[in-house]
Amino acid sequence: MFLKQTLSERDICTKFITPALVAAGWDIQKQVREEWSFTDGRIIVRGQKYSRGKQKRADYVLFYKSTLLAIIEAKENNHSIGAGMQQAKEYADILDVHFVYSTNGDAFLEFDKTKTGGEVEKEISLESFPSPEELWERYATFKNLTPPQQEIVKEENHKDETDLAPRYYQQIAINRTIEAVARGDKRILLVMATGTGKTYTAFQILWRLWKAKTVKRVLYLADRNILVDQTKTGDFRPFGSDIMTKIQNREVDKSYQIYFALYQGLTGTDEEKNVFKQFSRDFFDMVVVDECHRGSANEESAWREVLSYFDSAVHLGMTATPKETKETSNITYFGEPVYTYSLKQGIEDGFLAPYKVVRISLNVDDGYRPEKGKVDKHGHEVEDRIYNTKDFDRTIVIDDRTKVAARKISEYLKLTNRMAKTIVFCVDTEHAERMRQALVNENSDMLKQYPNYVVRITGDDEIGKKELYNFSSVIEKQPVIATTSKLLTTGVDTKMVKVIALEAGIQSMTEFKQIIGRGTRLREDDGKVYFTIMDFRKVTNLFADPDFDGDPVVIYEPGPDEPVVPPTPPEGTGGTDDPPGTKPIPGEKVDGVDGGDGPDGNGPGGDPSNKPKKYYINDVAVTVANERVQYYGADGKLITESLKDYSRNKLLLEYTSLDDFLIKWNESERKEAIINELAEKGVLFEELQQEIGMDMDAFDLIAHIAFDKPPLTRKERAEEVKKRNYFEKYGTGAREVLQTLLEKYADEGIGSIETTAVLNVKPLNQLGTPTELVKLFGKKADFEQAVNELELELYRIA
Template structure:
């Protein structure tokens, strides 16, 4: 038994033990379950995926409800050697029962234990039955009555494509359903943008509806596009005959699943409050999408809808729960039942990582106009220092806008001119000027494609019609969208590869939402990471400890009227934080600047517009995400050195592994999974260097030899004189091949079928000249040993 591999242990001991305990191997047991996609590592324009996490066994009492995990090891390991890894997986999968086995027995980690002994050893004949573990599961989860159990055991919806919830979606669904079963009626789910919140909401709604826990459901959002996408997309399996969208004032109450936006349900006028056509107990469940927005504020008119249906179960969905002194999601919903962060999504490979390009302009730290300077429209400019916070809000410098547009264009031309791009601007007027500048920077493309650049803002009907085409993965155009607020949240922009920050962003909630526009992955369409181009130092927020941390409630209830933050006052489809107004006529290029700012004197300009200021990029810095989710600035060489040394701590460890590994490609693939791009590293350090020497030089500061030098050293030793003449010719040709193309080129025996080898004889003939296949492989191994002898 001590020679048995892990697979042998599973087949001969673990699986029979599970089956003997009463588990249905086909329905209740899954083997080698891969539950992450492997982190995407990016350097330059290259990427590779890390290892996926895989559990040896997951046991289910009912479909989609994992309750136990087993980690198997071969017989040379101890019975509990797989426990640490299994516990990590169990924490991610929210599984309470964990087993480790080497075929001699099981180590059982039991979350239901109350006698102080959480871990104990079991014989191979003592594995718990499904009924035993389910009883323990109910105990851990606090499921008591048959009614609660019925709700919890309701299965997922399964479609014809075989799509199943990802592991974190399953955790979110199960925790929510269990909370409802136990009587909780205010539930908050925090899931990063791009992780499938609406699909998760659908599965929750499906299970609760099918289990009879709820009959009528309202999906509530603040934009038509969000309800339309949900009704025709994730919620489609409910069937059109029981679903309807609330539009107008006449409401049909014969449906079971309703979709509505706040603006369509409420009104300042009491008689026009459509939600009051329903009785307060009409809905059993309300799902609030993007609940950090209007409904987060206690003083918001939108909260009135939730208060009216207070007897219903309220499930809030958000990527960015709002927690200020005046507004709180958690004060209303309670602590999140589950949180899946951006960092977790990137680590698991379900969300696209990002690189950041920070650009500083020569006027960023301050521009002071000369005394008495007049703007383009005859207004005398106030004499003071203007900086990033002022640009495009109170002072418009035409050359600054064009410099930004030129830099965006330059980046797209160097990467892909048709990469979907969102440019976030100060306000809608700024978005229009940026659109004009980008048109002027891309004249030839705009001649061929008139809608290459568009403005998409809440008050621009033409632009709003472009949203559907912009987010459609099949539509190539439009490519660049300039906006203020409309695209910050909710809109599913799967193909966005470039996000440009040309707005001053002080809100962490807004910043997270903007970053979320790029996190979707479309590997089949070559969208695996995205770039953030920052002209406003907004990405300093990445360094804030709250960026990817757990939400903390800081709301302070006051006896007086709660304050409504500015971003909560209007909301909805036309939400544009535009305290400057929007003339829709451009400006800065011949338009008329908007007049009369709030609180200003009549005729006082809201913005000054000037030209003739030299503007250029003074500094550009590229930053990448490291394995801890931190943005770092480092060269490819430094990054590679760190990752190589994480796998091989010292020189002797690496040399030992290199010389003992039959196929060097295995080592190279392992390094790729760590994000070490050897081909790019060769370009930076030296193309003619052997992969072995490249690693020695970069990671361990060893003086490198070129492939030519290594090959010549072998030729000088002439060790191959012991072989037949034909075999010697093959070895010499292999040396030439190595010198020109590297070690991987000679490892595959198929090389003997191409030039110059095929001119020496057929593959069988060449192998026979060594005495046979095994002897040829031994000779190849010896050649590799000779090549790396000096190490």
């Protein structure tokens, strides 16, 4: 006989909760996920290393088909029945779950979110837990789903041979979209951060609707060939090639069910070029609009004509960056998003890579004014005014500025990883070419082994575009650095990009979000866990804008009698980064002012008075005026104050006094646990060490930064221990092990000596096997006790 109060939480689950679920009719294999870690834990970068924050883990999540219905939080029996309710509610909000339970094995406390009044929380016995059908009926009633609508929603996800299930946020997006379609909604918007699997989510939506025979024929629209091809051969592959086709060469075969098309391939200036009109208006049941923040957001766009023609179909818009301006609005067309999953949430959950920002200011950036009568290298007199970062490379080119920017990018790669995939965003295609040349000269040593180490990838460069696949590839080593202006802002799945350099004055929030999205994809197995943004134009000020990670709102919606004023068309002509066979979207700014067709950018398109399109200055010295690193904080914002002040504030939230800190430090069996916990809360130890410039232990960093105590280096602490002849009480062999551990501490820090795993690495493994070394102290517990005593000696001076 056992006492219930002595059982572990896991035993409570096994002996009481799981049997209660089985008795209520729940299929443990198909309908229940036990101990489900639904997040991966935030990536915490620590110098050249990284760790993961805590995963969010639910004790039980209950499914009906593919709908998340209930969550159960279990506690040991010495807790109250409702002790887990607060945590369960928090997780339920994240998971979009409507039925919430807490239990200690005696009974359940139920919170029913579908109730708007009365007894929303009540205690029920273990024997009274509701069946799957009862909870589903409650859910369907709350959602006002009719029996035919329920049948649509009940259709299950596609499962491949790996049995890979959608992530929690994908599942929410899938379910909400299918419920909206089942209810008869015609315009649906999904907002999901770049790298979170929008295409996979769209596939699961269409799969379930197709299997339910709600949707028979689908048109998938995009504006980049690479988006269409990636989708057809990737996530949508389970549909099978026999029912999928890509509309191209203006040829239409109406025998397929899933059609992929470029907007540009469907429309044209002449009526006969409008390929989409070869289909009847009601041919498609659903139209999926990928990256809908572009053309379809604009009411004046030719793209909108396609959507208007297939007006009877369900229109599903997908984007990471819904466009909301005076002239264009996704929300006005599609309605409020049925679900939004932000970049901030993706980083917090550990599904997206965090970033750090290196902001570099050059001496000319605050204003360059040419002396009177100044002529550029082509003999043009330079207009007398003050030029700043908005002008550089758009109206005036300072050669040395390009060279210094290229040098700083190259220096960063040399200090970190010469093979880190890097995108340099430039003002226009001509600027991208000059930057390519400057980067080639800075990395000439790498070109011997990698001829395509640096390339320009722009829409008007056929050779560069051929390298787009290799640059995006996880396997291909080169190109490493790509200069561009627009082609790589959206649509390209640049999985391994580790550096984004901003050498263009981006002002559009939509474009900025898309650019940041080029680096957010996480490839942990391939060594991509974070990325760096090098900002030469103060573009990253946009991170502080509430719109960066806020909910999209309609900026302006014209009244019924108020015409929409189309935006000003882009100035100038010249190469853009659009793929071949595409055209600028009417009403959409493509690339501002591009370089002209002359070698110096001063070809047609200049002022009739012979004023050049750009001035080129080659005799102004440019230097770095200021360089600052900003880190991604635990709150999802960049740390803008000094790292030392930021860390002091974080530490003082944890420890009220030096004594409080000393007590907690000494009581902790593993100091590394304290370090990891503080790192998760935003204290960046490795970066602090670099800023302060001393090889300090985490202990001394905390004492020095938070409590103004004079610090000791690790080597100094190790020397203090040696002076006290602390090792004399041990035998020769044990003494040598402890002295070696002390040296390892001096080199690497306290975390390196706190586990027996240290006995497997140099120089300890050169003294004997782990078993042999432990025997020098007696038993394993004796060895661990000796290490604990060594730690006490290390910090005794405090």
